[in-house]
Amino acid sequence: ILNVEQSPQSLHVQEGDSTNFTCSFPSSNFYALHWYRWETAKSPEALFVMTLNGDEKKKGRISATLNTKEGYSYLYIKGSQPEDSATYLCALGQNFVFGPGTRLSVLP
Amino acid sequence: EAEVAQSPRYKITEKSQAVAFWCDPISGHATLYWYRQILGQGPELLVQFQDESVVDDSQLPKDRFSAERLKGVDSTLKIQPAELGDSAMYLCASSGGLAGWGSYNEQFFGPGTRLTVL
Numbered sequence: 366i367l368n369v370e371q372s373p374q375s376l377h378v379q380e381g382d383s384t385n386f387t388c389s390f391p392s393s394n395f396y397a398l399h400w401y402r403w404e405t406a407k408s409p410e411a412l413f414v415m416t417l418n419g420d421e422k423k424k425g426r427i428s429a430t431l432n433t434k435e436g437y438s439y440l441y442i443k444g445s446q447p448e449d450s451a452t453y454l455c456a457l458g459q460n461f462v463f464g465p466g467t468r469l470s471v472l473p
Numbered sequence: 474e475a476e477v478a479q480s481p482r483y484k485i486t487e488k489s490q491a492v493a494f495w496c497d498p499i500s501g502h503a504t505l506y507w508y509r510q511i512l513g514q515g516p517e518l519l520v521q522f523q524d525e526s527v528v529d530d531s532q533l534p535k536d537r538f539s540a541e542r543l544k545g546v547d548s549t550l551k552i553q554p555a556e557l558g559d560s561a562m563y564l565c566a567s568s569g570g571l572a573g574w575g576s577y578n579e580q581f582f583g584p585g586t587r588l589t590v591l
Contacts, residue, residue: 369515371515399579401582407584408581408583409564411580454515454516461506461518461580462518463508463515464515465513465514
């Protein structure tokens with residue numbers, strides 16, 4: 366069974382701070398990695414699909430990098446806003462194995 | 474904008490009762506997934522359909538859980554009898570790709586059904 370880890374489990378930052386968190390996975394047999402944002406009472410929303418070592422994706426103030434050789438992906442948020450408060454999930458593999466998520470709270 | 478619909482949004486039931494959740498995927502999406510998310514953990518795949526056929530139900534507790542997608546469109550997930558440990562968020566997702574190519578096909582999620590078993 367694919368073991369996907371995320372750290373930290375939760376994070377509190379002040380509005381305007383930049384932050385980042387990690388998704389870790391076994392480096393062998395990498396297939397693809399998905400990042401999702403899940404706000405309370407809403408549907409999980411896809412952020413990025415990453416497939417190649419060295420991939421860098423960006424959407425507004427959010428960006429992600431991928432290192433398949435060492436088995437990790439970073440998600441960065443620049444200038445955090447209260448509306449960024451959510452759980453950020455990564456998922457890997459053909460069977461979409463999710464990590465436990467990082468819960469981000471941005472304090473105004 | 475097309476969305477995945479789920480109902481009910483919240484369900485409270487007593488243990489040993491039967492519960493059912495409904496999902497209507499995005500029109501035209503052949504692949505449908507049911508996930509269970511227990512608080513503090515990531516979503517766990519319960520069952521995956523390609524059209525009306527089950528592709529993967531290896532994590533579905535078949536003694537009490539059943540899922541169907543009779544016409545290859547909407548789907549129902551049933552639990553009978555419900556147990557205290559079934560309290561969780563049940564998410565439905567759909568994608569337009571073929572089973573086995575799931576990783577490259579974005580999954581679109583519904584808002585989920587929050588089940589509480591008393």
